């Protein structure tokens with residue numbers, strides 16, 4: 001569970017996040033959408049404990065994020081950044097790093113079995129012994145997702161998890177995240193593709209210029225809202241229970 005109360009955040013002089021308040025319940029799958037620079041990554045980083053926030057503004061499982069130490073936070077929250085630099089390690093070892101918050105002086109059988117399970121989940125077995133720097137961008141992205149899953153945290157924060165993925169892998173990852181949210185894991189992603197967002201997420205949060213412009217289910221995905229958000233005309237279609245968008 002993530003609770004945000006009147007959160008302001010500034011890198012420099014001007015606030016990038018302005019008076020954000022929201023409650024994300026256990027097992028929700030929230031998709032943050034909005035134009036480039038609207039604050040999606042910044043908001044996710046404040047939830048991940050990566051950016052310093054004021055006290056009493058971000059609560060994780062009803063505790064102020066300030067009250068967690070590093071390992072405790074990593075057992076509760078797994079975060080996959082929009083892009084990251086990495087050491088040239090093997091895929092297996094990169095995923096094993098997700099077990100760091102649990103590992104004492106050496107990894108246990110359980111740590112290894114969790115790594116094997118998530119490698120299979122993301123279809124990475126065949127490249128488990130390849131070096132991360134020799135993989136395609138999409139394969140690297142799946143390794144980072146696997147590493148986050150190995151953390152076995154109750155909250156998953158992912159910044160554009162499908163950005164480098166082909167259509168099938170994008171759908172697989174979104175379906176996996178949806179299945180995880182159905183088991184009670186809270187999932188928050190930033191995502192640009194409105195069709196993916198509305199199809200997989202059970203709540204959409206529209207960010208505009210650092211404020212929540214609108215949030216809710218597919219009913220907020222109107223052509224008016226999308227036009228205000230992106231200054232672009234789209235046609236909204238409904239077929240059966242699916243809503244989808246095509247730029248005009």
Ligand SMILES: Nc1ncnc2c1ncn2[C@@H]1O[C@H](COP(=O)(O)OP(=O)(O)OP(=O)(O)O)[C@@H](O)[C@H]1O
Nearest residue numbers: 011012016034035036037038039040041042043082
């Ligand atoms: N490290 C930083 N230092 C200073 N300003 C930053 C920093 N990171 C982001 N910003 C600024 O904060 C604002 C929000 O950036 P953020 O990365 O959160 O946007 P975003 O919604 O994730 O955009 P995108 O869709 O391009 O990923 C932008 O104006 C950006 O220039």
Ligand SMILES: [Mg+2]
Nearest residue numbers: 040041082190
């Ligand atoms: Mg971003």
